[in-house]
Amino acid sequence: MRLITKPDSWSNWSGRQSASPRLVGQPEHEADFSTLVTAAREQGLTVRAVGASHSHSRVAAPDGALAVTDGWQGLIDVDTDHQQATFRSGTRIFQTGPLLHPHGLALRNQGDIDKQSLAGATATGTHGTGPALQNLSASIRRLRIVLASGEIVECSHDDNPEVFEVARLSLGGVGLVTGLTLDLRACYRLHERVWLEHPDTVMPRIDELVAATRHFEFFWMPERDRCAVKTLTETDAVALPASADPRRERLGWSHEIISSIRDERHTEMEYAVPAERGPACFVELRAMIQQHFPELTWPLEYRTLAADDLWLSPASHRPTVTISAHQDITLDDRPLFEACEEIFRRHDGRPHWGKVHSCTGDELAQMYPQYRAWWAVRDRLDPDGVFVTADLSAVRPTTQPDRSDAHV
Ligand SMILES: Cc1cc2nc3c(=O)[nH]c(=O)nc-3n(C[C@H](O)[C@H](O)[C@H](O)COP(=O)(O)OP(=O)(O)OC[C@H]3O[C@@H](n4cnc5c(N)ncnc54)[C@H](O)[C@@H]3O)c2cc1C
Missing domain, CATH: 3.40.462.10 (FAD-linked oxidases, C-terminal domain)
Known part of the structure; x- marks a missing residue:
């Protein structure tokens, strides 16, 4: 993977949000995600991945190193018995239908558009509509993620449950997701x-x-x-x-x-x-x-x-x-x-984490009972704040995290 040190500026889908990353890489192998995190750490830069840059909020705005995930797409594995499939994190939602259909499987629901990447959509809780249908993040069964140390970790409810809990809806602030295993259903x-x-x-x-x-x-x-x-x-x-x-x-x-x-x-x-x-x-x-x-x-x-x-x-x-x-x-x-x-x-x-709002960290902690617990676990995994951009830092709650809350 080539690391670009004088990259172009980044802007989101609407053009409303822009940023100037200092280092950009487009991973083509899983190890490239670790390489990017290590290079960023050495230069004292924060790290952000982007999928389709369709967030209206600044949740994806990179102010240090940027991982562009368009070169990391596709199906890794299908388990038809358990109706699950594992995708590379940059896979766009519109790619999943044609990939899953030959196996008789489909996503349980989709949102209003299908341009987003799986990692980007799940990092913000992207959802469709239906009173019995959960958002896409809730269908994640397993994740592979590069943490701030550069280590690649597998997590699920059973393996590394703390990492799983904070990473399945992560605001991009926990690590670089490389693979997602999703619960699916039969084609319909x-x-x-x-x-x-x-x-x-x-x-x-x-x-x-x-x-x-x-x-x-x-x-x-x-x-x-x-x-x-x-x-x-x-x-x-x-x-x-x-x-x-x-x-x-x-x-x-x-x-x-x-x-x-x-x-x-x-x-x-x-x-x-x-x-x-x-x-x-x-x-x-x-x-x-x-x-x-x-x-x-x-x-x-x-x-x-x-x-x-x-x-x-x-x-x-x-x-x-x-x-x-x-x-x-x-x-x-x-x-x-x-x-x-x-x-x-x-x-x-x-x-919605991917859309405009004006809430402070303390206001978000009032709305989301586990918000401080999320920060406490996140901080334990990434004490130097490699994944805390200025925009994420701006919504950190000022009150100390209650460590007793921060266990899964
Ligand atoms: C036209 C339009 C329609 C939309 N419709 C809906 C809808 O129907 N329902 C809904 O809920 N939302 C909707 N949204 C919002 C959108 O689904 C979310 O903002 C979603 O996060 C965008 O996905 P993305 O791939 O563009 O992610 P990005 O905006 O690129 O990134 C979002 C977050 O994911 C993180 N991220 C991306 N890749 C990785 C990775 N590999 N590892 C770790 N973190 C990563 C980023 O750092 C960032 O924090 C819509 C947005 C637009 C512009």
Whole structure:
């Protein structure tokens, strides 16, 4: 691997975030990740990996050494008996469908797009929609990770459980993930239906609509005051019924149907609120936007997510509704996002790690009960802060970690 010492600057997908790494490497072998960490340590640099750089927040911003993972993609192993597969960490989500399908397997769920890398998506808790479906990080069974020492460690619930706990949703702050073993399921087909409906008729039926399908979501479009509702139902059918409306319905394998193409550059904030507070939170956001941002042309997206047990997951230990607000990339997002954030936080919201938020470390410690424990374990694994960039350091809680919390 060639290490570039005068690299170009880095910017994220939206162009809103940029940074100037001092050293860049593109690993093509697992040992290259260790080489990069060792070289960075020798030069006193922090280390960050990037996948698709699709995070709206500065969670991926490199201020020292940067590992670009595009040269480290593909399937390593498939275990059809246990419905698991191991991927190289830079594998993009859109690559997984064609790789898994010949083995009769598929991801359990996917998000709104499929451009992200597996390591990048899981490092921020990327999720799709469905009240019984957890985020992608929760499907990790095993990880291989290069720690600050340069050592490559295997971890799972049984092996190195402390490393596993902090690394499966890591904010990039624990080490460089080289491989991920994911829990999968048998391939499945989905029937998509989309329609426009007024929010005043959607919201009274919201529980029924969410319960009726595997995946339910809507985009509320403020300028039309209409919801674009989308449902995905599992089906054995191989073709749409004759009665289907092809403008509003599609049918295909899960990896062909779940994700969309979102090419219009935007910036985004998302919070996860307790599921029972989702409808009231949406109603308040809608009223606030109608009153204060009548010119907004970007939607609110409303999704559901099953609870999990990850320390930093926005859905940790609670069934969840996620709501995201979008703003045009040419506009100042602060007025809209500040107004949304005030409502999200009154509804006990937790921010998406890959999207814009303004929380301090102490505020995050209030929202995430294991936040200080995560920092305590992270610091034990990396006492010199090799993986603590200035942006990660900015959300370190000021209160001392409670060491008694920090055991798995
Ligand atoms: C158009 C668009 C649509 C989106 N849709 C959704 C959605 O439907 N659901 C949702 O939840 N989110 C969504 N997001 C957010 C996105 O999924 C997350 O920000 C995700 O983290 C991006 O993945 P990435 O590969 O681009 O990671 P990056 O942004 O490159 O990195 C994210 C984090 O992962 C770390 N990382 C990357 N690779 C490694 C590695 N090998 N080892 C250790 N750490 C690593 C980085 O250091 C960083 O901390 C969307 C974003 C955009 C721009």
